Amino acid sequence: MFAQVRHFPVLKRAAIVYVPVAALLLITLFPFYWMAITAFKPNDEFYNTTISPFVILHPTLDHFIILFTKTHYPEWLRNTMVVAIVSTAVSVVASTMAGYSLGRLRYRGANWLGWAIFVTYLVPPTLLFLPLAEVISNFNLFGWEPPLMNSIWALIVTYPTFLVPFGTWLLIGYFKSIPHELEESALVDGATRLQAMLRITVPLALPGLLSVAIFSFTLSWNEFIYALVFLSDVTTKTVPVGVISEFIAGDQYFWAELMAGALMGSVPVAIIYSFFVEYFVAGLTAGAVKG
Amino acid sequence: MAVSEKLAVEQVGTRGIVVPYHLTRAGAVRAFFDREDVLGYVLLVPVLLILGVLVAYPFLFGVWLALTDSTIVKAGHFIGLENFRQLLEDATFRQAATNSFVYTGVTTVFKLVLGLAMALILNIPFRGNRIVRATTLLPWIIPTVLSTLAWKWMFDGTFSVINYVLAGVGVKGPLWLSQWPWPMISIMIVNIWRGMPFYGVSFLAGMQTIPQELYEAATIDGASSWQRFTRITLPLLRHVITIVLLLSTILTFADFQIVYALTGGGPANQTQLFATYSFQVGLRGLQIGLGAAISLFMFPVLAIIVFLTLWTLRKSD
Numbered sequence: 096m097f098a099q100v101r102h103f104p105v106l107k108r109a110a111i112v113y114v115p116v117a118a119l120l121l122i123t124l125f126p127f128y129w130m131a132i133t134a135f136k137p138n139d140e141f142y143n144t145t146i147s148p149f150v151i152l153h154p155t156l157d158h159f160i161i162l163f164t165k166t167h168y169p170e171w172l173r174n175t176m177v178v179a180i181v182s183t184a185v186s187v188v189a190s191t192m193a194g195y196s197l198g199r200l201r202y203r204g205a206n207w208l209g210w211a212i213f214v215t216y217l218v219p220p221t222l223l224f225l226p227l228a229e230v231i232s233n234f235n236l237f238g239w240e241p242p243l244m245n246s247i248w249a250l251i252v253t254y255p256t257f258l259v260p261f262g263t264w265l266l267i268g269y270f271k272s273i274p275h276e277l278e279e280s281a282l283v284d285g286a287t288r289l290q291a292m293l294r295i296t297v298p299l300a301l302p303g304l305l306s307v308a309i310f311s312f313t314l315s316w317n318e319f320i321y322a323l324v325f326l327s328d329v330t331t332k333t334v335p336v337g338v339i340s341e342f343i344a345g346d347q348y349f350w351a352e353l354m355a356g357a358l359m360g361s362v363p364v365a366i367i368y369s370f371f372v373e374y375f376v377a378g379l380t381a382g383a384v385k386g
Numbered sequence: 387m388a389v390s391e392k393l394a395v396e397q398v399g400t401r402g403i404v405v406p407y408h409l410t411r412a413g414a415v416r417a418f419f420d421r422e423d424v425l426g427y428v429l430l431v432p433v434l435l436i437l438g439v440l441v442a443y444p445f446l447f448g449v450w451l452a453l454t455d456s457t458i459v460k461a462g463h464f465i466g467l468e469n470f471r472q473l474l475e476d477a478t479f480r481q482a483a484t485n486s487f488v489y490t491g492v493t494t495v496f497k498l499v500l501g502l503a504m505a506l507i508l509n510i511p512f513r514g515n516r517i518v519r520a521t522t523l524l525p526w527i528i529p530t531v532l533s534t535l536a537w538k539w540m541f542d543g544t545f546s547v548i549n550y551v552l553a554g555v556g557v558k559g560p561l562w563l564s565q566w567p568w569p570m571i572s573i574m575i576v577n578i579w580r581g582m583p584f585y586g587v588s589f590l591a592g593m594q595t596i597p598q599e600l601y602e603a604a605t606i607d608g609a610s611s612w613q614r615f616t617r618i619t620l621p622l623l624r625h626v627i628t629i630v631l632l633l634s635t636i637l638t639f640a641d642f643q644i645v646y647a648l649t650g651g652g653p654a655n656q657t658q659l660f661a662t663y664s665f666q667v668g669l670r671g672l673q674i675g676l677g678a679a680i681s682l683f684m685f686p687v688l689a690i691i692v693f694l695t696l697w698t699l700r701k702s703d
Contacts, residue, residue: 111510112507112512115507116507116508116518119504119507119518120518120521123521123522126525126533126536127533130533130535142545148547189433192430193430196425196430200423202422202423202426205426208430212437214692214696215437217695219636219637219661220640221660221661222640222681223441223444223445224681225668225678225681226444226447226448227444228674229674230439230440230443230444230447255436256441263433287419289420317529317530319529319531320661320665336531338532339531350539350542356532357532357536361533364527369520372520375523379584380587380588380591380592
């Protein structure tokens with residue numbers, strides 16, 4: 096498991112391990128510490144240069160209270176959550192179907208289709224956002240119900256475009272690694288392929304599905320450019336877009352509210368991540384690392 | 387078909403003739419959908435529909451837009467390559483193009499070196515290793531725009547905490563977001579901070595698949611730790627490194643969020659990238675045709691990277 100020599104003298108170990116680790120943690124965490132300390136700092140300590148900026152003498156919840164009573168933040172939080180949950184659910188189902196199909200069934204063109212789907216995984220949203228905005232608003236023009244543009248439906252519909260290719264790709268590999276014997280004996284016992292898939296193979300692939308779900312949820316929660324382009328009403332925004340477009344007025348920055356909003360928008364993903372670290376890492380490294 | 391024959395529940399037809407189940411209509415439908423190819427295609431329908439309508443079609447539509455003088459409010463006429471010609475003469479566009487390459491090149495080198503260092507450190511067993519590993523991924527997990535806002539506050543012109551610390555050691559910090567060349571450096575710092583964990587964690591996962599015996603044998607043969615790194619670790623990580631570099635290059639080259647949140651492409655377009663300039667011209671400036679042409683300029687580079695990625699992955703299959 097671990098590649099290096101196990102026993103260092105104390106000083107050498109400190110130099111090789113603890114100092115770099117401490118530096119790594121400092122760099123990684125400082126922006127979040129700064130976010131948090133700003134969010135809890137009362138206004139009179141904010142621009143007071145006589146006290147160290149790293150401490151808070153009297154922590155306050157004022158900025159959070161403003162956030163939840165005087166702004167549209169609660170709606171943004173709800174929108175972000177709804178979009179993330181629905182587009183994750185859609186993507187997990189669609190990816191499971193496609194992943195099973197391409198990973199386990201043999202038919203003409205399967206290999207080629209698999210690579211075609213992988214290519215869409217490599218298409219960045221910044222290449223597509225302008226034409227996609229036109230496509231989405233055309234749905235509105237043609238009287239599509241519910242209207243997509245400027246509603247969270249625009250995101251629920253478009254987020255699967257970058258979730259599904261990843262999910263399918265990950266699950267193709269996962270389905271391939273599950274032994275065929277169980278499924279074959281179910282087929283011999285008279286089950287249809289669909290029954291064998293749903294009752295035997297998909298349950299065995301649950302860890303893979305969970306990886307896809309966790310990964311999709313964080314990607315949806317973090318998405319920015321589509322949300323920025325497709326939503327313009329203040330009540331339909333997601334947290335990242337709302338915070339950046341409503342808490343900055345010209346060159347005036349409401350830093351305390353900005354940081355409180357940023358913190359509240361970060362904590363939910365951080366909590367979910369902390370429960371499923373292993374699945375997340377499995378998903379993250381699936382493309383690069385084999386077996 | 388062996389399965390449906392086994393199933394064959396015999397059924398008595400209307401005229402009292404016994405019909406095997408697989409020859410009844412329901413049986414035939416069921417047998418049809420039980421064919422490997424039919425079920426295979428059916429299961430692909432949702433994904434192909436999503437990707438066809440919302441990726442392939444918009445992509446082609448974007449190519450069309452780039453060849454027209456369309457604005458947000460009205461569809462335009464075909465003008466051939468006029469948009470592209472106009473862009474090549476546009477100083478801001480050339481700045482954005484240069485910036486995109488510099489941004490991608492510089493950050494990739496730093497992320498690669500720092501990511502390797504991070505993986506090597508985290509590959510050493512120590513108390514709290516697991517929690518440190520989980521923590522180092524946070525910049526990758528937390529919404530980028532939100533953490534970039536924290537950086538923007540840290541880079542603030544008047545109350546920069548970084549400059550506060552620098553002043554403590556007697557250095558006068560720069561005006562991070564307004565004084566050339568610091569705005570470019572600032573967006574690169576944030577990009578490296580955010581992207582490094584992906585490199586580190588992927589490399590670490592790759593290192594853990596390297597058999598321990600190789601290192602033991604090399605040590606017995608008298609290899610130094612540097613030799614073990616260059617002769618064993620690096621060659622065996624080659625595949626992981628390649629894939630990570632390719633994926634990261636795509637994300638970095640097409641980046642939007644960090645620049646949008648930190649500098650908005652400014653001051654005076656100093657930090658404009660392809661994506662942010664495309665947004666500014668296509669949406670803010672309403673010239674959607676011209677904007678589409680800007681983002682299409684990314685396409686050749688992306689196509690090369692996509693090709694290299696496919697080639698690498700297929701070779702290892």
